Amino acid sequence: MQKQKAVFLDRDGIINIDHGYVGHYHNFDYVEGVFDMIKHFVAQGFKPIIVTNQSGIARGYFTEADFLNLMKQVQDEFSEQGLPHIPVFYCPHHPEGNLSAYQVMCECRKPKPGMLLNAAKQYAIDLPNSIMIGDSWRDIEAGQAAGVKWCVYVSDKAPPLEADKSQVYLVNKLTDIPGSIE
Ligand SMILES: O=P(O)(O)OC[C@@H](O)[C@H]1O[C@@H](OP(=O)(O)O)[C@@H](O)[C@@H](O)[C@@H]1O
Ligand SMILES: [Mg+2]
Numbered sequence: 001m002q003k004q005k006a007v008f009l010d011r012d013g014i015i016n017i018d019h020g021y022v023g024h025y026h027n028f029d030y031v032e033g034v035f036d037m038i039k040h041f042v043a044q045g046f047k048p049i050i051v052t053n054q055s056g057i058a059r060g061y062f063t064e065a066d067f068l069n070l071m072k073q074v075q076d077e078f079s080e081q082g083l084p085h086i087p088v089f090y091c092p093h094h095p096e097g098n099l100s101a102y103q104v105m106c107e108c109r110k111p112k113p114g115m116l117l118n119a120a121k122q123y124a125i126d127l128p129n130s131i132m133i134g135d136s137w138r139d140i141e142a143g144q145a146a147g148v149k150w151c152v153y154v155s156d157k158a159p160p161l162e163a164d165k166s167q168v169y170l171v172n173k174l175t176d177i178p179g180s181i182e
């Protein structure tokens, strides 16, 4: 099967403003410019895929059903905005979660690359030509561990002192992401 390059997208802080454990659509505010940013990468042949830590589920702040319902509404908005369906890979776990079913040291919670590797298997993704965009350094580490070509760190916070900043674009906000990344 022909492999395709992906743009892996963090959710909270990239798709929506990270108000902290956003589990319901009434609290879901889209980041300015996010639809155009995704359209831009789609036009360049990247398959958008969301990879998101959702420890709010393990912490009992909202249920997995709440999350899935929220993401259905987000997909409806993507479609309204002329975007394709965007696959979502999520990690509901946390090692200190309150709900035992989700209280695990899993392989999918970023900075581990599990969600990106699963997506790559499921969608025949060309990881060495893919991109990871996130607002937390753990997103960048997940992308680097998965072997993507470039990462984009969207934050006004500096990377950690010991960070490996090779192949990472550092931008303050989404609309500062360069038009072409290679
Ligand atoms: O940015 P993504 O991966 O899409 O989702 C992050 C969220 O699950 C939450 O992740 C939490 O981190 P902990 O999971 O508590 O370490 C905090 O950063 C919250 O502010 C944030 O809303
Ligand atoms: Mg985030």
Ligand SMILES: [Zn+2]
Binding pocket: 090, 091, 092, 093, 106, 107, 108, 109
């Ligand atoms: Zn997990």
